[in-house]
Amino acid sequence: MSENRPGVTARAPAKVNLLLQVGPLRDDGFHDLVTVFQAVSLHEDVTATPADTWGITVEGAGGTDVSGVPLDGRNLALRAARLLAERAGVEEPVHLHVRKEVPVAGGMAGGSADAAAALVACDALWQLRTGLDGLAALGADLGSDVPFGLHGRTAVGTGRGEQLVPVLTRGAFHWVFVLDDTGLSTPRVFAECDRQRGPGWTGPGADGRLEAVEAALRDGDPRALAAALSNDLADAACALAPQLTRTLDAGRAAGALGAVVSGSGPTVALLAESATAARDVAAVLAPVVGEGRLRTASGPAVGARVLEAVA
Numbered sequence: 375m376s377e378n379r380p381g382v383t384a385r386a387p388a389k390v391n392l393l394l395q396v397g398p399l400r401d402d403g404f405h406d407l408v409t410v411f412q413a414v415s416l417h418e419d420v421t422a423t424p425a426d427t428w429g430i431t432v433e434g435a436g437g438t439d440v441s442g443v444p445l446d447g448r449n450l451a452l453r454a455a456r457l458l459a460e461r462a463g464v465e466e467p468v469h470l471h472v473r474k475e476v477p478v479a480g481g482m483a484g485g486s487a488d489a490a491a492a493l494v495a496c497d498a499l500w501q502l503r504t505g506l507d508g509l510a511a512l513g514a515d516l517g518s519d520v521p522f523g524l525h526g527r528t529a530v531g532t533g534r535g536e537q538l539v540p541v542l543t544r545g546a547f548h549w550v551f552v553l554d555d556t557g558l559s560t561p562r563v564f565a566e567c568d569r570q571r572g573p574g575w576t577g578p579g580a581d582g583r584l585e586a587v588e589a590a591l592r593d594g595d596p597r598a599l600a601a602a603l604s605n606d607l608a609d610a611a612c613a614l615a616p617q618l619t620r621t622l623d624a625g626r627a628a629g630a631l632g633a634v635v636s637g638s639g640p641t642v643a644l645l646a647e648s649a650t651a652a653r654d655v656a657a658v659l660a661p662v663v664g665e666g667r668l669r670t671a672s673g674p675a676v677g678a679r680v681l682e683a684v685a
């Protein structure tokens with residue numbers, strides 16, 4: 375009986391975009407990107423257990439508010455499991471349990487991490503041995519950020535963000551993330567970016583931003599990386615959520631080396647000199663923004679992997 379078989383748990387990381395260069399709107403509704411993703415040590419754990427019907431439960435960990443997570447066929451983890459089953463000809467439903475540490479709709483790709491972890495957990499449960507490239511191809515059909523959730527570490531993303539090349543990095547980078555209560559819709563932020571640019575805008579051109587980020591990562595130099603952080607969606611995110619400008623300023627005033635909006639926001643990522651410095655920045659910010667809105671983490675973190683088999 376399927377109910378007696380053990381489940382499989384997989385873990386996948388959140389991400390921050392160290393560089394997010396947004397090109398023109400394409401005919402398919404996406405934008406060409408040049409981005410540098412870094413996976414960080416905030417995680418999603420997804421447990422897949424054989425069941426009589428498809429289902430999902432979600433639990434918030436470390437104070438994560440999961441009220442915005444859909445529990446129906448729109449859930450990215452459930453969509454991922456069903457897509458893998460369909461492509462592999464598996465007819466065994468699973469129940470998924472998601473333990474979320476990553477803020478919802480925060481620009482840190484928590485939903486994509488859920489999809490990545492669900493793919494890895496179900497692939498192991500069903501003993502499919504699909505391989506990373508095969509899972510990443512499936513993941514790209516679910517969302518542009520899903521392949522990076524599978525790969526993890528640090529990578530340059532091109533196309534709509536799904537084409538990945540690893541980046542050489544030295545050492546660890548230490549982050550403070552400032553969460554915001556208002557979730558920002560990714561398509562809305564891209565649309566606001568287009569609106570701000572206007573119809574005559576033709577492209578960002580070559581400006582050396584990618585090379586500066588790559589050099590800082592290769593040297594393991596947090597000061598150089600802080601100076602090189604940039605996000606073309608930041609102005610759009612700040613227009614839709616004006617309080618983010620104050621959060622960026624407060625982060626710099628609290629001693630962060632650099633501050634950037636994470637992806638389409640509204641989470642703000644602050645880079646610190648060391649793990650101790652990150653804790654100090656968080657301690658200075660706690661009375662300003664509230665302790666519950668702060669998370670410290672380090673990167674690069676590894677991509678989606680099986681954690682354990684549960685009895």
Ligand SMILES: C[C@@](CO)(OP(=O)(O)O)[C@H](O)COP(=O)(O)OP(=O)(O)OC[C@H]1O[C@@H](n2ccc(N)nc2=O)[C@H](O)[C@@H]1O
Nearest residue numbers: 403404405481482483517518519534560561564637638639
């Ligand atoms: C902005 C980024 C930066 O890493 O992250 P988040 O802020 O969402 O975490 C990503 O590009 C988000 O990727 P993801 O959240 O997977 O988006 P998708 O589901 O693929 O697309 C949702 C919508 O965002 C817009 N979109 C997304 C990716 C892209 N390269 N161009 C776009 O214009 C499109 O309107 C698309 O319909």
Ligand SMILES: Nc1ncnc2c1ncn2[C@@H]1O[C@H](COP(=O)(O)OP(=O)(O)O)[C@@H](O)[C@H]1O
Nearest residue numbers: 449450451478479480481482483484485486488
């Ligand atoms: N497993 C999931 N976790 C979170 N959000 C999900 C999930 N599945 C679908 N969603 C939808 O995707 C939206 C954005 O998800 P999320 O990945 O948390 O943020 P972002 O795209 O900003 O990084 C949510 O607002 C929610 O409606």
